Amino acid sequence: MKPFDYFAPQSLDEAISIFDSANEVGDTRGLIGGSDLIDQVRNGRREPARVVNLKGIPETNRLEWIEGDGLHLGSAVSCSTTAAFPKIKERYFGLYQACGLVGSIQIQNRASVAGNVCNSTPSADTVPSLLTYNAKALLVSSKGERIVELNDFFTGPGRNIMEANEFLVEIILPDLGENTYSRYQRFIPRNEMDIAVVGVASYVKLDEDHKCISSGISLASVAPTPVNAKDAEDFLIDKKFTQENIEEASNLAPNSANPISDVRGTSEYRKKLVKVLTSRTLSECLEDSI
Numbered sequence: 001m002k003p004f005d006y007f008a009p010q011s012l013d014e015a016i017s018i019f020d021s022a023n024e025v026g027d028t029r030g031l032i033g034g035s036d037l038i039d040q041v042r043n044g045r046r047e048p049a050r051v052v053n054l055k056g057i058p059e060t061n062r063l064e065w066i067e068g069d070g071l072h073l074g075s076a077v078s079c080s081t082t083a084a085f086p087k088i089k090e091r092y093f094g095l096y097q098a099c100g101l102v103g104s105i106q107i108q109n110r111a112s113v114a115g116n117v118c119n120s121t122p123s124a125d126t127v128p129s130l131l132t133y134n135a136k137a138l139l140v141s142s143k144g145e146r147i148v149e150l151n152d153f154f155t156g157p158g159r160n161i162m163e164a165n166e167f168l169v170e171i172i173l174p175d176l177g178e179n180t181y182s183r184y185q186r187f188i189p190r191n192e193m194d195i196a197v198v199g200v201a202s203y204v205k206l207d208e209d210h211k212c213i214s215s216g217i218s219l220a221s222v223a224p225t226p227v228n229a230k231d232a233e234d235f236l237i238d239k240k241f242t243q244e245n246i247e248e249a250s251n252l253a254p255n256s257a258n259p260i261s262d263v264r265g266t267s268e269y270r271k272k273l274v275k276v277l278t279s280r281t282l283s284e285c286l287e288d289s290i
């Protein structure tokens, strides 16, 4: 392990000024739970010049619901605290489920949703749900703030659009309104502590006639980045949300998957899993809506 400088700023401005010199000093990494970063540094997969603990900053600890606006989830909030926040279970059930799947209870107590996002692996469990909700990320640097769609955030395995001198302050989940249903399921060969062979998050918003007026289906572990199952999403729109239409949408979901074959599953197997998990997650949404 290479030595690095460690910082623990107590304000946003202090953190911004540390990150500001990242291009000159070298890789400057935010630290929240450390459940990815510490392992990567110890194994030499990352050799940061500086590690910046972002947990002492008030803005990164924000966890606030604003009716009509949405949920502001600070980057330092752990998966456990996220799942325990009542609005998460009430309005973003898929994310609630995903938070409860990350590692173990001990990992969930340290790890954050933001760390899962910034680490940017295709298998990240909390990301597909965030994509179905059209969540956004608030990034800051000395140039100011910018809000980016998480749908445009990921660029490859372990890569994203964040600049070297930027960091993530909070994730913003829009207020989805009433009659919204979401679920997340993943397949792993054991009961826990494994990486998703495939993960699927589904979300629907229904009108009074039980017609689907908005949908999101996002897939983990089937491409270099998390992806949306566009054909399946589009199929559901303006149709009654029935089991028959769910099966049709599930048949279309693998169209968006471009998985590799590896020790954990072949490409063909992963595509079948996409279909099965899409059907299961949407069927649970249907059950919930009746």
Ligand SMILES: Cc1cc2nc3c(=O)[nH]c(=O)nc-3n(C[C@H](O)[C@H](O)[C@H](O)COP(=O)(O)OP(=O)(O)OC[C@H]3O[C@@H](n4cnc5c(N)ncnc54)[C@H](O)[C@@H]3O)c2cc1C
Pocket (backbone or CB within 6 Å): 029, 030, 031, 032, 033, 034, 035, 036, 037, 038, 039, 054, 075, 101, 102, 103, 104, 107, 110, 111, 112, 113, 114, 115, 116, 117, 118, 119, 123, 124, 125, 126, 166, 167, 168, 169, 193, 194, 195
């Ligand atoms: C035993 C074990 C089991 C695990 N199981 C799962 C699992 O089931 N599912 C799953 O998805 N993941 C799993 N993980 C991976 C990990 O726990 C998650 O990705 C977690 O959400 C990371 O959050 P963290 O706060 O610990 O991130 P950290 O390790 O602190 O950071 C992760 C990365 O994001 C960067 N970063 C963090 N915060 C910011 C910020 N605010 N701005 C800019 N960059 C930032 C860091 O520099 C680092 O590169 C597991 C890890 C372990 C060790």
